[in-house]
Amino acid sequence: MVRITIQVNGRAVSSDIDERMLLLEFIRDVAGLTGTHAGCYEARCGCCVVDLDGASVKSCNVLALQADGLSVATVESMSQQRLAPVEHITTQSLAGVYQPLEAMSSNSQDLHPLQAAFHRCHALQCGFCTPGMLMVLKNFLEENPQPSREQVRMAISGNLCRCTGYQHIVDAAMQAATVMHPDPA
Amino acid sequence: MTPFTYQRPAELAEAVRLLAAGAATTKLLAGGQSLLLALKERTLRPTCVLSLASLGELTGLRTAADGCLDIGATTTYAALTRSTFSGWHAEIAAVAGNLADRSVRSLATIGGGVCQADPRFDMPTLLTAAGARMRLVSASGERSLAAEEFFDPNGGTRMMASEILTRIWIAAIPALDGLAFEKFRFRAFEAAVVSVACALKLGSDGRIASARIVVGAVAKAPLKAVATAATLVGLRPADLRVEEVGARVAAEVAPLRAGQTLRQCYQSELAICLTARALARAAAQARKH
Numbered sequence: 195m196v197r198i199t200i201q202v203n204g205r206a207v208s209s210d211i212d213e214r215m216l217l218l219e220f221i222r223d224v225a226g227l228t229g230t231h232a233g234c235y236e237a238r239c240g241c242c243v244v245d246l247d248g249a250s251v252k253s254c255n256v257l258a259l260q261a262d263g264l265s266v267a268t269v270e271s272m273s274q275q276r277l278a279p280v281e282h283i284t285t286q287s288l289a290g291v292y293q294p295l296e297a298m299s300s301n302s303q304d305l306h307p308l309q310a311a312f313h314r315c316h317a318l319q320c321g322f323c324t325p326g327m328l329m330v331l332k333n334f335l336e337e338n339p340q341p342s343r344e345q346v347r348m349a350i351s352g353n354l355c356r357c358t359g360y361q362h363i364v365d366a367a368m369q370a371a372t373v374m375h376p377d378p379a
Numbered sequence: 380m381t382p383f384t385y386q387r388p389a390e391l392a393e394a395v396r397l398l399a400a401g402a403a404t405t406k407l408l409a410g411g412q413s414l415l416l417a418l419k420e421r422t423l424r425p426t427c428v429l430s431l432a433s434l435g436e437l438t439g440l441r442t443a444a445d446g447c448l449d450i451g452a453t454t455t456y457a458a459l460t461r462s463t464f465s466g467w468h469a470e471i472a473a474v475a476g477n478l479a480d481r482s483v484r485s486l487a488t489i490g491g492g493v494c495q496a497d498p499r500f501d502m503p504t505l506l507t508a509a510g511a512r513m514r515l516v517s518a519s520g521e522r523s524l525a526a527e528e529f530f531d532p533n534g535g536t537r538m539m540a541s542e543i544l545t546r547i548w549i550a551a552i553p554a555l556d557g558l559a560f561e562k563f564r565f566r567a568f569e570a571a572v573v574s575v576a577c578a579l580k581l582g583s584d585g586r587i588a589s590a591r592i593v594v595g596a597v598a599k600a601p602l603k604a605v606a607t608a609a610t611l612v613g614l615r616p617a618d619l620r621v622e623e624v625g626a627r628v629a630a631e632v633a634p635l636r637a638g639q640t641l642r643q644c645y646q647s648e649l650a651i652c653l654t655a656r657a658l659a660r661a662a663a664q665a666r667k668h
Contacts, residue, residue, distance in 0.1 A: 214382065235419060237483060251486050256415070257428075259385050334481065347567075351566070352480025353480075
């Protein structure tokens with residue numbers, strides 16, 4: 195057992211862990227954030243992508259120990275809206291969180307522009323790959339303000355989606371790029 | 380994964396000492412993108428994992444006084460992609476930015492890929508063509524190995540278990556006039572089915588003075604097409620008949636034989652066109668130089 199501390203979405207999470215614990219397991223089981231999905235555990239599907247000190251990594255292929263002292267951002271950090279979990283899901287409790295699409299902008303209280311674009315473009319069906327897609331694309335779009343469709347495809351080449359056929363995901367990324375960087379330099 | 384202890388020394392001397400104490404049961408961890416896969420599948424069962432993450436002298440790029448490019452072994456592919464190189468050194472960044480996928484490149488390191496020595500990986504092939512040297516440190520001192528000696532023809536590397544790869548040296552710009560790498564893979568994030576790297580050096584008369592053609596993924600280590608490369612000496616880059624050279628390279632390193640698998644036949648055909656492409660690009664680069 196080793197004691198480690200990782201900043202998860204700005205919150206310092208400390209725990210005694212087994213050396214073999216993966217960063218993915220730390221995020222889901224210790225920090226309790228289940229937005230990061232566990233898909234293949236062999237760095238293929240990309241559902242578990244998180245931001246580790248500004249770089250997107252597949253958290254199933256990193257030891258939690260490797261991230262000791264570093265900061266991690268998960269899909270939950272993309273919009274403030276849902277950081278407080280809905281304890282008991284009813285129509286009423288969901289209605290409290292739901293905002294119509296028109297109200298969604300790049301305002302930090304709303305969905306991230308990329309999430310809003312995913313919603314608008316139907317870039318998800320079952321949604322299992324979505325956390326990874328969002329984290330990779332967010333990192334990519336921050337680095338490349340005006341990507342081509344080909345570049346977006348290469349950026350998500352490590353993320354598998356078995357529903358959408360990727361077309362709508364690329365559409366969403368292109369749309370989000372124009373929202374995130376409205377004034378092309 | 381089987382249980383292991385984890386150590387993260389802050390200094391290279393300490394890492395060397397820890398490794399010497401239990402080299403047979405210790406695995407070095409750089410980015411972990413190959414190691415973790417092996418640990419999870421239990422194909423490796425080390426009792427100690429030694430992280431190189433805190434060793435500053437193993438990371439980063441610098442240009443030595445003599446113009447040599449000196450790359451730290453734990454420099455990630457992402458960092459290489461972001462760096463600006465001049466001349467043929469740029470091919471290293473281009474290759475680093477076009478392997479595996481974005482999220483893997485953020486952690487995977489050039490030294491890790493080289494030590495893993497999977498023949499389907501791009502860096503062993505490229506570094507062999509570029510004539511890179513590997514600096515190895517162990518408790519008994521340090522030594523350096525040229526890439527072609529570093530990769531064992533029977534697979535793996537000729538590193539001793541007690542050695543740590545610290546830095547990779549790549550010759551200064553004047554050493555070559557053109558370097559080009561080409562590969563084929565089925566899907567963007569997969570390892571190469573075949574990769575080819577060509578390096579050309581022109582003489583003062585504008586004719587090829589030396590050439591290196593290296594083919595990856597067809598054997599257990601990058602294979603040099605020595606005989607074919609020798610026939611290029613004395614030719615002008617503009618006069619190269621690249622398809623014909625490609626066919627000779629394929630015949631030399633991946634010949635078609637009876638009883639081969641379909642994959643091997645395909646690799647042989649790929650070697651022809653990939654050599655032609657790489658050679659054409661290296662020759663164009665050399666002519667501009």
